[in-house]
Amino acid sequence: MSPTETPRRPGRAATRLVAPSSETALVARTVAVPDPGDLLSLLPGPDAAATFSWVRRGEGLVGWGEALRIDTRGPNRIRDADVAWARAAAGLDVVDEVGVPGTGPVAFGSFSFAPGSEAGGVLVVPEVVVGRRDGVAWVTTVTPSGDRPASLPVPAPVRSPGAVTFADGALTAADWVTAVAEVVRRIRAGEVTKVVMARDVDVRTQRPLDVRHLLTRLSESYPGCWTFSVDRLVGATPELLVRREKGLAASRVLAGTIRRTGDDADDLRRAAELARSSKDLEEHELAVASLVRGLRPYCASINVPDAPFVLHLPNVMHLATDVTGVVDGTFGHPSTFPAHSPDGRGPSSLALAAALHPTAAVGGTPTGLATQILAEAERMDRGRYAGPVGWIGADGDGEWGIGLRSGEVSATDRHRMRLFAGCGVVAASDPEAELAESEAKLRPMREALEG
Numbered sequence: 001m002s003p004t005e006t007p008r009r010p011g012r013a014a015t016r017l018v019a020p021s022s023e024t025a026l027v028a029r030t031v032a033v034p035d036p037g038d039l040l041s042l043l044p045g046p047d048a049a050a051t052f053s054w055v056r057r058g059e060g061l062v063g064w065g066e067a068l069r070i071d072t073r074g075p076n077r078i079r080d081a082d083v084a085w086a087r088a089a090a091g092l093d094v095v096d097e098v099g100v101p102g103t104g105p106v107a108f109g110s111f112s113f114a115p116g117s118e119a120g121g122v123l124v125v126p127e128v129v130v131g132r133r134d135g136v137a138w139v140t141t142v143t144p145s146g147d148r149p150a151s152l153p154v155p156a157p158v159r160s161p162g163a164v165t166f167a168d169g170a171l172t173a174a175d176w177v178t179a180v181a182e183v184v185r186r187i188r189a190g191e192v193t194k195v196v197m198a199r200d201v202d203v204r205t206q207r208p209l210d211v212r213h214l215l216t217r218l219s220e221s222y223p224g225c226w227t228f229s230v231d232r233l234v235g236a237t238p239e240l241l242v243r244r245e246k247g248l249a250a251s252r253v254l255a256g257t258i259r260r261t262g263d264d265a266d267d268l269r270r271a272a273e274l275a276r277s278s279k280d281l282e283e284h285e286l287a288v289a290s291l292v293r294g295l296r297p298y299c300a301s302i303n304v305p306d307a308p309f310v311l312h313l314p315n316v317m318h319l320a321t322d323v324t325g326v327v328d329g330t331f332g333h334p335s336t337f338p339a340h341s342p343d344g345r346g347p348s349s350l351a352l353a354a355a356l357h358p359t360a361a362v363g364g365t366p367t368g369l370a371t372q373i374l375a376e377a378e379r380m381d382r383g384r385y386a387g388p389v390g391w392i393g394a395d396g397d398g399e400w401g402i403g404l405r406s407g408e409v410s411a412t413d414r415h416r417m418r419l420f421a422g423c424g425v426v427a428a429s430d431p432e433a434e435l436a437e438s439e440a441k442l443r444p445m446r447e448a449l450e451g
């Protein structure tokens with residue numbers, strides 16, 4: 001379905017494009033600026049719906065406001081957004097004085113895990129984006145006039161949420177353990193090989209949530225993760241679904257987890273244990289295989305390391321594999337992806353994300369049956385959790401993470417959010433151990449809230 005001009009509310013159509021007016025071309029202007037300091041400290045306001053972030057080790061993009069919005073839903077939500085973005089980007093007047101990845105117009109996006117989820121997907125082009133990469137900083141504005149704003153807004157003070165309470169989500173911890181045990185039984189009976197089981201936790205805060213409070217804490221505690229905020233999904237993910245940059249695709253696959261104790265010697269011993277654990281190596285192998293299967297049709301060559309490394313995070317350690325590939329447009333699937341890369345660049349970063357989601361790291365193996373089983377067993381809609389989250393530029397390059405270690409701020413009540421965490425379940429899984437792992441994965445968000 002082609003995008004349509006509509007008032008600012010999502011409707012029933014699969015794809016909706018909302019821009020100020022079809023008559024006025026928006027002007028995207030990027031100018032170099034002196035180093036602006038901490039990107040997150042530039043964010044002007046508390047609203048998670050109007051605040052955008054994709055920051056790692058102090059580099060990346062932050063943005064605010066909404067110049068253009070594409071809403072999608074249904075099984076083709078990611079692909080439809082990609083097609084609508086390619087058209088919308090072609091209609092923008094672009095003045096880019098910097099010309100590095102992330103300059104020019106960018107759209108931040110977030111997509112539901114499940115095809116049928118009410119959460120659907122969204123791409124938003126903020127009115128203002130500030131970026132930094134390799135010591136170069138810039139501001140991009142997207143406005144009808146093309147005027148450059150005289151200065152950046154002075155941010156309102158960041159507020160802490162005050163007292164925070166946590167409550168069971170769809171299932172109590174005990175019921176979730178029972179659900180995991182039932183899934184283990186089905187795996188042992190040979191129905192499927194792996195199912196990723198997630199749970200949610202309800203959060204209530206004393207004061208309205210200020211998304212900047214969460215983002216700052218997440219990026220301080222988890223500098224190696226991508227700290228994101230898109231359309232009320234907030235988190236710090238260690239897992240890169242796919243990056244496309246100048247013809248190269250890259251992905252960081254994580255699966256296989258062990259908790260950290262905080263004692264360095266003990267953690268090293270546990271890291272070695274993880275690297276040898278046949279249960280975790282099996283989970284990991286399935287995740288890498290699904291990623292490679294998804295990426296292969298779009299790549300002229302792919303490099304997959306023989307063995308995973310252990311990624312150390314403050315809360316957990318993961319088995320990790322960095323996969324890279326050379327994107328080749330002629331290897332694309334025309335049946336799946338309309339040819340909207342007439343420049344021969346091949347599928348965009350978002351088209352690649354569409355092809356790869358959901359990997360076995362967040363769905364299971366085989367994908368179809370595993371996602372059916374997890375939907376039944378979890379008894380909840382994951383919303384945007386575990387879906388692709390990231391950004392795309394006008395040329396299709398961009399970065400898409402998997403929306404993990406995250407929570408979704410309520411659309412109607414700024415004192416509420418839902419946190420999520422999941423674990424790969426295989427035949428050798430122990431349900432109680434999976435509960436403990438899910439608690440460890442909830443830690444980043446809990447601590448960001450509680451301080």
Ligand SMILES: C=C(O[C@@H]1C=C(C(=O)O)C=C[C@H]1O)C(=O)O
Nearest residue numbers: 254255256257361421422423424
């Ligand atoms: C599903 C999550 O994490 C995923 C599952 C992992 C595992 O089961 O070992 C590890 C990393 C992620 O791919 C989550 O954090 O919620």
